[in-house]
Amino acid sequence: MSADCSHNSTCPPNSMEEELPEEMDDPGTLKLVFTVGSAVMVGLVMFSFGCSVEIQKLWSHLRRPWGIVVGLLCQFGLMPLTAYLLATGFSLRPFQAIAVLIMGCCPGGTISNVLTFWVDGDMDLSISMTTCSTVVALGMMPLCLYLYTRSWNLTQNLTIPYQSIGITLGSLIVPVTFGIYVNYRWPKQAKTILKVGAIVGGVLLLVVAVAGVVLAKGWNTDATLLIISFIFPLVGHVTGFLLAFLTHQSWQRCRTISIETGAQNIQLCIAMLQLSFTAEYLVQLFNFALAYGLFQVLHGFFIIAAYQAYKRRQKSKHRMQHPDCPAVCYEQKPRETTAFLEEGDGVVVTLGSLGTEQQHRTAE
Template sequence: MSANGTNITSCPCNETGGLEEQGLGNDTLSLVFSVTLSVMLALVVFSLGCIVEAGKLWSHLRRPWGIGVGLMCQFGIMPLAAYLLAIAFSVKPAQAIAILIMGCCPGGSMSNIFTFWVDGDMDLSLSMTSCSTILALGMMPLCLFLYSRSWELANSINIPYYNIGITLLSLVVPISGGVLINYKWPKVAKLISKVGALIGVVLIVGIGMASSILYEGSWNTDLSILAIGIIFPLIGYISGFLMALLIRQPWKRCRTIAFETGAQNVQMCSTMLQLSFTPQQLVQMFTFPLIYGSFQLVNGFLLVAAYQLYKRRCKSLCEEKIQDLSKMCTKTNQRAVGGETNATFEHEEATVHSGMDNIPKAGQISQGSCILNSL
């Protein structure tokens, strides 16, 4: 059982032949992928915990403004968006239920990885993931009850409380270990976090390979389902960012809440479908989590790439500004008479050193550069 935000678990209904025709067979290969990627995910979550400071984590829990905004997006915007998309595209009832369940599943560990890559607030990201998983025990049944009454199939939905508990455990234990390492051995924690970032890249690539190999036939679906799978993650990313911006959260938190909203827990959705519906119904329903999970990765990668390009450009402009200031100081120094530095030079030199001290580092450039506003 993986806490990952992308499903790689084979459906247990292959003996009927229905899902196997959709490319969902090969239980052995699926098990190998599932175990391997679950171990890698645990290592990534542990490495992310190594950059979390216990004091900052406690401050988020003590004053949960950021957490509250994120939870409002996860259990407010996403279920409503799922319901409206299902109605707007007039999908079949079974497909509509799959879309709605996807919208009710809070963010998984993919959101933590993306947040790390965009220099987001890791303390907020990990605390949000843990809190949303706990609240899912009550909020998922409530959201499904409110939005699913339009379809009769909703009466057979089973909430996987056991799986939610396992997901929470797989988050809390590695995070706690990482926080402890960072507290006692900060230098070791920095090294572990760098290794974890590389493992995260391998993990994303592995998930993509697993999806393409195990579920190749699942892409043969209605265009409406494909369109929703592409649009829905983007709605989550954009709405989460705009909501955080509207409530005047810092830029770093805006990016964090955006990924926590759009990167849903696809594993949890797939588990609920498998526990609740017949193999014949799953043939229509099981495709959507795969499509959503694939495009939440694609869209997330595009957003990360855009941010990294912006950060490099901003850093380049900062370096150019410092070079210009240095040239100004050199010229002023050359104009000094009798080896004495005039007051103008002293003022400009102090300005330059002050500016250099305040130059954002690579991980801080997004929080407000000396030239451009942050994202």
């Protein structure tokens, strides 16, 4: 469906008018790379990470979904608002502003699950958030777009890619469910699959980053859009972490929600752009989506490197202060604040840990 935004003056125009190329250089290659790459990543990575999910922990997230609710608030509250403020603050042209808003309204992507694993995040929460945000996107994407574009008064017909959302949802639920079953039946094999999947996911992230750099040689994108594609993921990570911290989530959940907020589903954004814009505008917007995907991967690598360096430093300090304590003593499961625990949960955890110690002593 076409998008006629060029003659609308309600959204602030960019002072630098530029001619848009009539055709994309090689849309088939770009589409093939991201279609195949996303299919492989979603299939393998989600199955392997499904092997890390325990049914009881997953059910606890669904039964007491504070983390999921905070994540959805970040995903469909903070990100669309951030997109609107960026589009207004940088005085984007109407069709550019809508593209940025579409990116902000997209649900979380699979890349977030890979990054969450490498920063020791809550994998159960991460997978739950990715799945739930994709389901909620069926209603929240059109709602957010309707609310924010009303202030621009654009004669714009946006097409929501319901089919792509459904395919994405199926590619999430099926491999994750199979992975959960494997973890339930064969826990030892599941650990091996998880390690392999984490490595494969890291390699695929690297491949996506390298492919993005190579493809960037032919990009003809407005410099303002490139700046926004660099800033946008960072703002999502920071605001997601702050909101999780202010709602008294654990440090592990704060890291998870932060990553889930900044990592968007690029494939859905590209699908919606292709359905809503003509080739005249699509060339810039398509490259904006690719740039966002590239920068969110690069930001992810930086976050992983910073966290791993911090983790090694803390372990080193622990060994110096407690030379007689093994390295396992350093690893402790984060505890939620009492504000988000139902009455009696803390007692159950304590009794469970005492029971484990007592059984261990009896065995000795």
